[in-house]
Amino acid sequence: MTKSHFVAAPTDGCAWVTGASSGIGRQLSIELARSGWSVAVTARSADSLDELAKEAAGLAGSIHPFAGDVTDTALMARHCRDIGDRLGGIALVVANAGIYLPQDGLSASADAFRTSFDVNLMGTVNTLLPVIDIMKSTGRGQIAVVSSVAGYAGLPTSAAYGATKAGLINLVESLKFDLDPAGIRIQLISPGFVDTPATESNPFPMPYLISVDEAVGEILKGLRHKTRFEIAFPAAFVRRLKLLQLLPYRVYFPLVARATGWTGNKTG
Numbered sequence: 732m733t734k735s736h737f738v739a740a741p742t743d744g745c746a747w748v749t750g751a752s753s754g755i756g757r758q759l760s761i762e763l764a765r766s767g768w769s770v771a772v773t774a775r776s777a778d779s780l781d782e783l784a785k786e787a788a789g790l791a792g793s794i795h796p797f798a799g800d801v802t803d804t805a806l807m808a809r810h811c812r813d814i815g816d817r818l819g820g821i822a823l824v825v826a827n828a829g830i831y832l833p834q835d836g837l838s839a840s841a842d843a844f845r846t847s848f849d850v851n852l853m854g855t856v857n858t859l860l861p862v863i864d865i866m867k868s869t870g871r872g873q874i875a876v877v878s879s880v881a882g883y884a885g886l887p888t889s890a891a892y893g894a895t896k897a898g899l900i901n902l903v904e905s906l907k908f909d910l911d912p913a914g915i916r917i918q919l920i921s922p923g924f925v926d927t928p929a930t931e932s933n934p935f936p937m938p939y940l941i942s943v944d945e946a947v948g949e950i951l952k953g954l955r956h957k958t959r960f961e962i963a964f965p966a967a968f969v970r971r972l973k974l975l976q977l978l979p980y981r982v983y984f985p986l987v988a989r990a991t992g993w994t995g996n997k998t999g
Contacts, residue, residue: 801854
């Protein structure tokens with residue numbers, strides 16, 4: 732299998748970041764613009780995107796709002812075409828849009844699961860498929876999908892969120908076999924706990940919690956690396972979680988419960 736080591740640059744086209752209204756997506760968009768990129772940004776809040784574009788004024792690059800809901804398949808396809816036409820082609824995509832709806836398994840909501848799957852999984856698919864269709868015609872491109880270390884194995888409150896992130900890991904791993912020979916590089920981004928509004932609701936200790944700036948720094952470093960597939964951080968936390976995957980369940984469950992201080996029924 733031919734591997735793709737393409738590292739996109741501002742001279743190759745624009746960048747497109749979804750979930751750009753807050754947290755990692757917002758700060759990543761600013762840093763890409765600071766580095767000279769023309770950055771298309773998507774989120775549901777048009778006002779937040781307009782504010783983001785104003786904040787980027789004076790930077791080496793620029794930010795261009797394309798508001799919308801990633802669950803809208805037709806809209807995302809139109810955005811993809813419009814972004815390419817207006818900004819000189821799409822060279823880099825960071826599919827970051829996602830939500831975290833904590834669930835207590837004893838009183839879970841089917842709607843919360845459905846919304847999580849629609850946004851985190853299908854929203855990513857709606858972003859990737861039209862982008863891949865364009866990139867395959869040019870024979871190059873770079874795509875990064877934001878998953879989470881929560882996708883490695885089950886964690887408290889994460890039955891909905893973790894399931895979607897595990898699905899994204901499998902999605903990206905599977906797509907790599909097809910995209911590499913086409914010259915399209917795909918990467919997986921697996922953050923640990925990042926200090927964003929999404930993590931404020933976690934009812935348990937969050938080891939190795941890092942700032943948004945630290946997370947974005949790790950992502951940018953990984954995107955610029957020529958051979959790195961998974962951009963996972965912080966490193967010490969990732970090593971521990973991957974080691975946990977190797978343990979038998981009789982050890983895994985009590986160890987995770989003890990590490991998180993989990994005694995059940997903490998989500999309300």
